[in-house]
Amino acid sequence: xxxxxxxxxxxxxxxxxxxxxxxxxxxxxxxxxxxxxxxxxxxxxxxxxxxxxxxxxxxxxxxxxxxxxxxxxxxxxxxxxxxxxxxxxxxxxxxxxxxxxxxxxxxxxxxxxxxxxxxxxxxxxxxxxxxxxxxxxxxxxxxxxxxxxxxxxxxxxxxxxxxxxxxxxxxxxxxxxxxxxxxxxxxxxxxxxxxxxxxxxxxxxxxxxxxxxxxxxxxxxxxxxxxxxxxxxxxxxxxxxxxxxxxxxxxxxxxxxxxxxxxxxxxxxxxxxxxxx
Numbered sequence: 001x002x003x004x005x006x007x008x009x010x011x012x013x014x015x016x017x018x019x020x021x022x023x024x025x026x027x028x029x030x031x032x033x034x035x036x037x038x039x040x041x042x043x044x045x046x047x048x049x050x051x052x053x054x055x056x057x058x059x060x061x062x063x064x065x066x067x068x069x070x071x072x073x074x075x076x077x078x079x080x081x082x083x084x085x086x087x088x089x090x091x092x093x094x095x096x097x098x099x100x101x102x103x104x105x106x107x108x109x110x111x112x113x114x115x116x117x118x119x120x121x122x123x124x125x126x127x128x129x130x131x132x133x134x135x136x137x138x139x140x141x142x143x144x145x146x147x148x149x150x151x152x153x154x155x156x157x158x159x160x161x162x163x164x165x166x167x168x169x170x171x172x173x174x175x176x177x178x179x180x181x182x183x184x185x186x187x188x189x190x191x192x193x194x195x196x197x198x199x200x201x202x203x204x205x206x207x208x209x210x211x212x213x214x215x216x217x218x219x220x221x222x223x224x225x226x227x228x229x230x231x232x233x234x235x236x237x238x239x240x241x242x243x244x245x246x247x248x249x250x251x252x253x254x255x256x257x258x259x260x261x262x263x264x265x266x267x268x269x270x271x272x273x274x275x276x277x
Contacts (some may be wrong), residue, residue, distance in 0.1 A: 001245050011225070036060045037040040038058050038064040038067075038276070039071045039277060041061055041063070042276060043060075043269060043274075044058050044059075045057040047265065047266070049263065050263055050265075054077060055074055055077050056074070057072060057074045057267075058074075059071060063163060063164060063167070065096075065162060067094070068095075068096075068160040068164070070090070070093070071089070071090070072090045073087070073089050077078045085112055086112065087111045088109055088112070088113055089111050092106065092154060092157070094106075094157055096161065096164060100116060100161065100164065100168075100170070101161060101177070104154050104157045106124070107156060108122070109121075117135070119134070122154060128146050128150050128151075129154070138183050140224055140225050141225060141227065142221055144221050144222050148185060149178075152177075152178035152179060152180035153178070153180070154180065155179060158179060160261070161173075162190070163252065167249060167250045172211075172240075173192065174191050174192060175189070176189045176191065184223075185221040186220060188215055188217045189216045189217075190213055190214070190215045192213050193212040193214055194211070194212065195211055195212070196209060196211075196241075198241060198254070199254070199256070201270050202253075203254075203268060206244070206245050206253070207244075209245055210241035210242055210254070211241065211242040211243075211250070212239060212241050213239070214237070214238070214239050215237075215238050215254065216236070216238075218233075218236065231260040232260075234260040236257055236259055236260065238256055238257040240256075240277070241253055241254045251269065254267065254268050255267040255268075
């Protein structure tokens with residue numbers, strides 16, 4: 001039970017690979033269909049921790065030259081669902097600036113996690129993310145001032161801008177961005193590594209090579225006041241591979257994260273994506 005307890009205690013659903021991935025399956029309503037004039041891509045990912053299947057992410061997204069919209073659902077999977085339950089639905093949308101950086105408009109997640117129904121919504125006003133709803137309210141964390149949040153984007157926007165750059169043939173870009181998830185402020189640095197062989201054990205359904213990008217995420221504000229947990233302050237290193245899937249285009253097929261709290265986390269595309277009008 002110690003490993004399962006660790007996953008639960010440290011908010012595995014939101015603090016690890018999910019936070020760095022979201023943008024994935026098919027059971028959700030069309031995400032903001034009227035807002036983005038692009039086909040809907042439907043995908044499913046399995047999340048593994050220490051080799052165990054612990055979560056499934058289903059999602060549908062639309063991505064055009066200057067807009068994106070996403071609907072996603074994450075649920076506990078494998079044996080973990082016998083011990084804990086998570087079922088979170090997420091919606092987000094936004095634009096891209098002329099320089100390619102994301103300009104989020106809204107982000108909302110709701111569902112059951114860590115023993116409670118939870119609801120978070122964020123709106124963006126003058127380049128500052130503003131929490132509109134947080135249920136239940138978290139009062140035991142450092143306050144993050146508006147000036148500190150200025151220019152920060154949500155986790156979905158990060159994946160969408162990476163996918164947008166990759167599809168435009170720009171690699172993943174190289175640079176840093178601030179990420180705000182409602183309670184924590186982090187930095188994310190990304191570096192394009194180029195086309196490389198896929199890791200041992202990766203799915204070979206579409207090819208032997210993939211475009212690899214490395215990233216480093218590190219929380220800088222929003223730590224719990226009651227905790228001196230130094231692991232939360234350590235950087236999380238990770239890697240993502242994109243592959244060109246026939247009739248679909250470039251898709252994130254594998255993500256690996258080295259979490260100071262959880263250990264090695266792997267997220268892998270499950271089955272061929274689908275495209276719908």
